[in-house]
Amino acid sequence: MRSRSLPAVYWFLWSGMLINRLGGFAVLYLSLYLTDVRHLGASAAGLVTGLAGVGGMAGVLLGGSLADRWGRRRTLLACHAGTAVSLLVLGLSSALPLIAGATVLVGAGQAMAGPAFVAAIVDVVPEADRTRAFNLQFWAFNLGTAAASLMAGLLVRVGFTLLFVLDAATTVVTLCVLALGVPETRPSVTPGRGPGIGVALRDRVFLAFVGLSLLSAVVVAQTSTVLPLSMRRHGLPPGDYGLVAGLAGGLIVVGQLFVPRLIVGRRKGPVLALAAALQGLGIAVLAPLGGALWGCLLAAAVWTCGGMLAAPPNAAVVAELSPADLRARYQAVFYLVFPAAAFLAPAMGGWGLEHLSDAYWLLPAALALLAAAGHLAASGPRERRRARPGGQYEAPRRWRRASGRG
Structure with a gap:
């Protein structure tokens, strides 16, 4: 190093x-x-x-x-x-x-x-x-x-x-x-005042990716907000959730070293689809096995593999779709996905556990499969966008004039 x-x-x-x-x-x-x-x-x-x-x-x-x-x-x-x-x-x-x-x-x-x-x-x-x-x-x-x-x-x-x-x-x-x-460390320049967020919100290819990312984020957020409640309902002590979360984090620390070699040269859409499918499979395991610690550990291992596959292409797609002078604002729109998921997941999961019991886990699993299908469908438009000169969204002329971009 x-x-x-x-x-x-x-x-x-x-x-x-x-x-x-x-x-x-x-x-x-x-x-x-x-x-x-x-x-x-x-x-x-x-x-x-x-x-x-x-x-x-x-x-x-x-x-x-x-x-x-x-x-x-x-x-x-x-x-x-x-x-x-x-x-x-x-x-x-x-x-x-x-x-x-x-x-x-x-x-x-x-x-x-x-x-x-x-x-x-x-x-x-x-x-x-x-x-x-x-x-x-x-x-x-x-x-x-x-x-x-x-x-x-x-x-x-x-x-x-x-x-x-x-x-x-x-x-x-x-x-x-x-x-x-x-x-x-901020550079001594005047921050841009153009309508950058507005440009990002008009970029349909980017927004499609953000929407699919939100589906996956809602699924992943279940593991830190709803899973502890589910384990508690099954009589598992609070310390057991620490073991599950620790296993997931430990796998990421080790697996991060190998994931780039597995996905290098592969199209990002299919990789993201596989990642979402693995996350959904891991969540689905909780429906029959979530009452046992070993079942929760197995589920965590599966959905963590999906998360490891998703991280590098997620970052690359945002970078590829962002205009060079609007990267920070595109990132701000993208990162709204995670706090939004932090709200939606427990609100949905608390109700689901009370009314559906363990069958609830099939609902976020279905969202993950929907995200997988969406990544396959959206892969073509993203690749065509990447292949064209510039590879990025061009705002309408009035937006470019307002932001000083031409």
Whole structure:
């Protein structure tokens, strides 16, 4: 690993993200906390958990705007400080309005950090080294997630409050690392004021990809929001969910090293279709086997294989479809998929578990198969777009004039 060639500022960013993920306990067990400690029903717990997704949708847009206009450093410090306070409020409050409000703020604060982190990395890492830098970032994210899942399974035996306190503490440590090692990296240029989001929202090929990504994201989000409730209904202890989440994260950390060799040179549409199908198959396994720990572990292994296959082509498709001068705004539209899924998955899953029991898992499995079919159907238009000169969406003339693009 030629790690010494990457700038020191990058390693402070990388370390901060790893520390934050290592302490990311609270969201993993939020739904169980709401049912076991705050005595909400599954439907109510699903809706409150989904509020993190509502906050996340606002946080992604706000974080991108602040990072460009206010600065990367100030955005990162502000969102980590706000998230730490919100986590403490969430873990120590008993009033439902406070819990709901803190959940929104936690989701917003955590989502705000994403655009600023990515922008800062692009600012400080030379273009030739960015692929390696983002691979290391992805590896750190999943390593931290896997370790947090295993530790949370042990810590929850002491009490749910400890999870929120330690999550807040590691968020403060992350803030200190960023404050010490990350200067302002924003280039000294005036941010563009053209209608970039509007251009992305008129790009039908891109929006088709975003829609299919949302279907897959809703399926994947079931594994962190609805699965803990399902395991609890079957009498499995909270620590067992930590084992499932830890297995998934560990497989990604190891499998990431081999996936590029498996998919290099292959068309992205069929790869994404296979990934979605594997995710659906893994979710479907929970219908007959979700009441046993070994069944949940088997399901996690299958859907994680799908997730590993999906990550590289997802990033490549967004890059290929984005005009060079609108990449950040295309990314902002794409990343709205994940907080939206964080809201839809628990809201849908809480109701489904109460009314359909284990048969509910066939519904997200069907969504995954729909996404697989959609990727096959959309592959042709995406490839034709990529093959034409420029390979990107050209906005109507009035939009180009308004944004100064011709």
